[in-house]
Amino acid sequence: xxxxxxxxxxxxxxxxxxxxxxxxxxxxxxxxxxxxxxxxxxxxxxxxxxxxxxxxxxxxxxxxxxxxxxxxxxxxxxxxxxxxxxxxxxxxxxxxxxxxxxxxxxxxxxxxxxxxxxxxxxxxxxxxxxxxxxxxxxxxxxxxxxxxxxxxxxxxxxxxxxxxxxxxxxxxxxxxxxxxxxxxxxxxxxxxxxxxxxxxxxxxxxxxxxxxxxxxxxxxxxxxxxxxxxxxxxxxxxxxxxxxxxxxxxxxxxxxxxxxxxxxxxxxxxxxxxxxxxxxxxxxxxxxxxxxxxxxxxxxxxxxxxxxxxxxxxx
Amino acid sequence: xxxxxxxxxxxxxxxxxxxxxxxxxxxxxxxxxxxxxxxxxxxxxxxxxxxxxxxxxxxxxxxxxxxxxxxxxxxxxxxxxxxxxxxxxxxxxxxxxxxxxxxxxxxxxxxxxxxxxxxxxxxxxxxxxxxxxxxxxxxxxxxxxxxxxxxxxxxxxxxxxxxxxxxxxxxxxxxxxxxxxxxxxxxxxxxxxxxxxxxxxxxxxxxxxxxxxxxxxxxxxxxxxxxxxxxxxxxxxxxxxxxxxxxxxxxx
Numbered sequence: 001x002x003x004x005x006x007x008x009x010x011x012x013x014x015x016x017x018x019x020x021x022x023x024x025x026x027x028x029x030x031x032x033x034x035x036x037x038x039x040x041x042x043x044x045x046x047x048x049x050x051x052x053x054x055x056x057x058x059x060x061x062x063x064x065x066x067x068x069x070x071x072x073x074x075x076x077x078x079x080x081x082x083x084x085x086x087x088x089x090x091x092x093x094x095x096x097x098x099x100x101x102x103x104x105x106x107x108x109x110x111x112x113x114x115x116x117x118x119x120x121x122x123x124x125x126x127x128x129x130x131x132x133x134x135x136x137x138x139x140x141x142x143x144x145x146x147x148x149x150x151x152x153x154x155x156x157x158x159x160x161x162x163x164x165x166x167x168x169x170x171x172x173x174x175x176x177x178x179x180x181x182x183x184x185x186x187x188x189x190x191x192x193x194x195x196x197x198x199x200x201x202x203x204x205x206x207x208x209x210x211x212x213x214x215x216x217x218x219x220x221x222x223x224x225x226x227x228x229x230x231x232x233x234x235x236x237x238x239x240x241x242x243x244x245x246x247x248x249x250x251x252x253x254x255x256x257x258x259x260x261x262x263x264x265x266x267x268x269x270x271x272x273x274x275x276x277x278x279x280x281x282x283x284x285x286x287x288x289x290x291x292x293x294x295x296x297x298x299x300x301x302x303x304x305x306x307x308x309x310x311x312x313x314x315x
Numbered sequence: 316x317x318x319x320x321x322x323x324x325x326x327x328x329x330x331x332x333x334x335x336x337x338x339x340x341x342x343x344x345x346x347x348x349x350x351x352x353x354x355x356x357x358x359x360x361x362x363x364x365x366x367x368x369x370x371x372x373x374x375x376x377x378x379x380x381x382x383x384x385x386x387x388x389x390x391x392x393x394x395x396x397x398x399x400x401x402x403x404x405x406x407x408x409x410x411x412x413x414x415x416x417x418x419x420x421x422x423x424x425x426x427x428x429x430x431x432x433x434x435x436x437x438x439x440x441x442x443x444x445x446x447x448x449x450x451x452x453x454x455x456x457x458x459x460x461x462x463x464x465x466x467x468x469x470x471x472x473x474x475x476x477x478x479x480x481x482x483x484x485x486x487x488x489x490x491x492x493x494x495x496x497x498x499x500x501x502x503x504x505x506x507x508x509x510x511x512x513x514x515x516x517x518x519x520x521x522x523x524x525x526x527x528x529x530x531x532x533x534x535x536x537x538x539x540x541x542x543x544x545x546x547x548x549x550x551x552x553x554x555x556x557x558x559x560x561x562x563x564x565x566x567x
Contacts, residue, residue: 162428165427165428165431166424166427166428169421169424169427169428169434170413170419170421170422170427170434170437170438171421171422171423171424171427172427173406173410173413173414174414174422176403176405176406177403177406177410177414180402180403180404180405180406181401181402181403181404183365183385183397183401184397184401184402184403184414184477185386185414186364186365186384186385186386186389187363187365187385187386187389187394187395187397187477188386188389188394188414188415188417188477188481189386189387189389189390189417189481190386190414190422191384191386192386198424202424305405309407309410310410310413310421310438
């Protein structure tokens with residue numbers, strides 16, 4: 001491989017890492033800060049991807065729309081629709097014990113995948129949506145991916161900043177308090193359900209935007225892309241490895257986990273062709289072993305929980 | 316101020332509170348006593364909205380509150396402490412207190428993102444208020460300690476501190492004296508009296524009879540989930556039914 005090849009692979013790798021980092025930051029908002037058990041990330045991811053695809057592609061007979069809108073509006077709409085979905089799921093489930101939210105989210109993620117697979121008028125079914133435009137693709141030549149990487153980094157920076165600012169504020173203090181002892185927060189006159197819902201919806205917004213980035217970068221999406229292994233559990237592993245309730249840890253967790261995930265692809269690629277099916281299972285096993293090592297040696301994750309404070313005099 | 320009317324609460328057929336009625340007048344200190352298992356803490360939970368009554372009504376500041384969520388009742392001006400201290404373990408003592416005040420504009424995420432200067436100013440105010448409470452409770456030296464690392468007595472004080480931070484009309488204190496050393500107990504008693512001077516109303520569960528007799532205007536006695544008697548501390552003390560309830564047998 002040439003030096004240029006290695007460089008462009010690195011950019012490609014970092015874009016995917018970045019998309020996963022958006023997802024991990026989002027999950028950290030929900031799980032790390034608010035203790036919400038969302039195991040249906042794939043659903044929000046898919047909704048974000050398809051929303052932006054439908055919004056930004058040119059009109060097509062194969063699926064709803066497209067509405068030919070600019071990339072930025074697609075991103076925004078993806079976030080908003082995912083947030084709305086979270087709000088609707090949250091109404092019946094968010095006041096229940098955490099396992100119920102888990103069951104609801106994993107169920108709905110699967111339902112969404114099946115709807116996308118079967119409702120051809122909406123999403124073109126199993127054939128998926130192709131030709132999702134890349135912003136400014138006409139102006140930038142073959143170094144385009146660097147530009148896209150910058151977009152991803154910008155979005156991570158915005159989400160990181162807002163998430164940090166939120167958790168280090170009185171709002172974040174209530175959120176952290178809910179995780180510690182709900183009764184105390186209620187006795188202080190705070191509407192616990194509202195705060196949980198806000199964290200859930202904010203996280204879902206971020207997931208929707210992350211999904212949109214994915215759709216525009218790959219420029220083709222189909223229901224196959226939103227299976228729980230890659231879209232949900234990998235994000236959870238990233239959060240656990242980096243350390244829950246730590247935004248910086250989330251970023252590092254995404255980098256390491258995605259590094260190992262793609263790295264194992266190289267390794268299993270070296271196996272004889274007859275073993276391709278076994279090879280993909282082997283990747284999952286390797287990630288599992290990595291997770292076990294982290295859980296046994298550093299149960300709090302590489303970085304552990306960060307100490308957050310709303311106090312103005314400190315920090 | 317507070318009126319409990321024929322309230323019933325059952326747990327799997329066991330009547331923890333059985334048609335209990337009483338009233339707490341504004342600006343008084345009322346003691347709620349009774350043997351273990353009389354239903355006192357359950358009654359607190361019913362008043363504060365942590366539990367919902369099966370029958371009967373609870374009125375607080377002229378409103379029927381028995382269907383209200385706990386946080387709504389708290390906003391009407393009710394603060395409570397918990398018998399077994401509940402602390403925000405991974406947060407500092409200072410944060411435990413600063414959480415409490417209502418109507419903080421920084422509790423809105425939008426304000427916290429985009430109106431930092433206003434939020435910061437309020438936080439400063441909130442912090443100095445928390446330090447005043449800490450000073451009063453002699454906890455200033457542990458302000459930055461995680462609540463999980465406090466001693467049992469200090470956790471008890473933190474409970475009281477939270478109630479003070481809320482600046483409520485009615486305060487429910489569940490055994491504020493348990494596990495607190497006698498000197499501090501005196502101080503707590505004085506503080507409860509001071510709260511009354513400020514016009515607050517206090518309802519207090521306590522097993523320390525000296526504390527009850529010294530500071531309460533009225534005492535309500537519960538037994539087996541029922542309202543047994545009420546009256547001034549002196550009246551209650553000499554009431555044979557109370558002695559019977561506490562000692563089990565007719566000893567009088």
